[in-house]
Amino acid sequence: MLKVGVLISGRGSNLQSLMAACATPGFPAQIACVISNKADAKGLDHARAANIPALVISHRDFADKLKFEAALDAALEKHQAQLVCLAGFMRLLSAWFTERWRDRLVNIHPSLLPAFPGLDTHQKTIDYGAKLAGCTIHYVRAEMDHGPIILQAAVPVLADDTEDTLAARILKAEHKAYPAALRLIAEGRVNVFEERTFITEATASDEILFNPKI
Numbered sequence: 001m002l003k004v005g006v007l008i009s010g011r012g013s014n015l016q017s018l019m020a021a022c023a024t025p026g027f028p029a030q031i032a033c034v035i036s037n038k039a040d041a042k043g044l045d046h047a048r049a050a051n052i053p054a055l056v057i058s059h060r061d062f063a064d065k066l067k068f069e070a071a072l073d074a075a076l077e078k079h080q081a082q083l084v085c086l087a088g089f090m091r092l093l094s095a096w097f098t099e100r101w102r103d104r105l106v107n108i109h110p111s112l113l114p115a116f117p118g119l120d121t122h123q124k125t126i127d128y129g130a131k132l133a134g135c136t137i138h139y140v141r142a143e144m145d146h147g148p149i150i151l152q153a154a155v156p157v158l159a160d161d162t163e164d165t166l167a168a169r170i171l172k173a174e175h176k177a178y179p180a181a182l183r184l185i186a187e188g189r190v191n192v193f194e195e196r197t198f199i200t201e202a203t204a205s206d207e208i209l210f211n212p213k214i
Contacts, residue, residue: 002186003032005081007072007089012043013171014087014108014178019050021179028186033079035072037091053079059091069097083185086140087178095142103148103192105140106185108178110170112136112152117145122163122170131211133157133166135174137181139192148197150190153177156211 004022006015015034022030034047039056047054055075062068076084086107098105111121113136116128125133134154141147153173157166184190189200 002029003080003082004029004085004182005032005076005079005083006034006047006085006087008034008036008041008043008087009038009090010041010043010088012041012046012087014174015043016046017175017179018085018087018182019046019052021182023050027183029083029182032081033075035075037068037089043087065094066096069094073097073100083182085178085182092144093140093142098140098142101140103139106137106150106181107140107145107147108174108181109136109138109145110134110167110174112154113138113145113149122166125157126161126163126166130157132209133170135170135177137177139197148192148195150184150197150199151177151181154209 004018006018008015019031021027031052033053033055034043035055035057036044037057037059039058044054044056057068057071057075059068062071082104084101084105086105109117109121111117111125112132112134115130116124132154134152136149137151138149139147153176155169155173184199189202191198191200
């Protein structure tokens with residue numbers, strides 16, 4: 001049973017999807033702790049309601065980033081976390097932390113990386129005129145929104161989409177994709193070689209997805 005620490009900063013939407021998956025009989029992972037850098041993060045309430053240790057470690061309480069990250073690391077180690085999932089954690093992590101947790105630290109980003117890294121992803125997608133959007137689960141590296149890709153899910157961008165409607169469609173995909181990626185990792189099926197992942201016993205479709213349909 002893989003023990004997972006989840007780092008959040010807000011509502012905990014993806015945290016809830018991971019919690020629901022881990023509560024399913026036979027799922028190969030369990031959430032060992034949830035840590036937020038914000039005391040008012042709604043996701044902490046979800047964790048407490050499920051009797052999962054919920055901690056607040058505010059970046060504002062430390063003199064520098066290294067001390068803050070050392071406190072995160074100590075808390076994760078205390079709860080015996082073997083993998084860290086970033087789920088709406090709105091702090092950039094240093095090279096020290098990402099290397100310490102190399103290939104044991106994953107993130108979900110609401111675009112099909114390497115397209116549209118950073119913030120305002122949904123509006124950037126619409127403004128660019130992209131026809132497909134989606135989400136990416138990847139191992140974390142020091143450079144923002146970079147690292148070996150584990151799993152991606154695509155959704156169409158509709159002609160009348162707003163930032164909110166596209167975000168809602170992608171979020172539905174996130175709630176399926178993140179638990180699926182966690183299962184792959186927990187089952188030991190994700191291997192990293194030369195900054196690419198290779199998934200054992202996985203199938204891939206050669207179907208072409210068109211948007212608009214032709």
